[in-house]
């Protein structure tokens with residue numbers, strides 16, 4: 067009997083057909099679990115591999131959605147870049163395969179969602195939490211940039227938290243790999259949330275500095291509770307970015323070190339921004355001891371004063 071919730075074309079078992087080198091066919095079976103949501107063209111489910119008993123977050127993309135060369139090309143670029151990465155602050159790329167209907171991308175399950183949901187619940191974070199998350203994001207970016215990869219869409223919704231509360235950079239749909247040092251990228255597709263002025267400008271190319279810009283926007287957003295240039299309409303936001311028009315609200319306590327660091331990053335000329343190592347040397351990251359990981363209780367409430375006393 068079919069479960070009432072199961073609609074006709076979606077089956078609960080996924081089978082991967084593997085043709086071995088000696089011509090034998092091996093079938094790997096997976097069981098589809100909870101629906102996690104939509105990500106781009108994909109419907110995302112928890113997926114349990116029935117042999118290794120490993121559970122992943124599976125992006126299931128129907129091939130019919132990939133008929134346009136552009137979207138197929140984008141997906142192949144995302145897979146090509148992401149599958150080569152391995153770092154504690156980068157979402158793990160477990161496996162990918164296809165069957166007659168779909169392409170399946172199996173990613174590290176991050177059961178504590180993203181910083182987007184966290185900030186929606188908490189409104190804004192304490193300085194020690196912002197330090198902890200920014201530090202992990204910068205470690206992940208150091209790894210990406212050392213492999214000549216620019217993420218280009220660092221935003222709350224692409225920063226995932228796994229069950230251990232580790233921060234993981236995800237979604238490489240807008241990422242690009244530079245072929246040589248000094249290469250400048252000109253085009254950018256999609257609507258990155260924390261777009262850097264030089265990308266909007268379009269005259270000069272852009273490079274790693276766009277990810278640096280995003281860490282400034284991220285720091286401001288975590289501490290203030292909303293992005294620095296956000297307005298009700300995109301065109302006005304872009305104008306504010308080009309004008310570098312942002313300020314810290316009087317009524318929200320942000321430390322001098324935080325303001326100084328964020329202001330040094332959110333500068334229009336990419337060449338004037340600090341690099342990742344310079345950012346890590348800033349007083350903001352050395353003024354107090356920073357926890358490697360935060361307790362899961364902070365998903366709902368600020369860290370308790372007794373917890374903070376140890377730092």
Ligand SMILES: CC[C@@H]1C(=O)N(C)c2cncnc2N1C1CCCC1
Pocket residue numbers: 102103104105110123124125157173174175176177179226236237
């Ligand atoms: C698989 C897509 C995306 C993701 O990239 N990861 C790593 C992830 C990992 N774990 C849970 N969800 C994840 N998501 C969510 C699913 C719905 C929207 C974004």
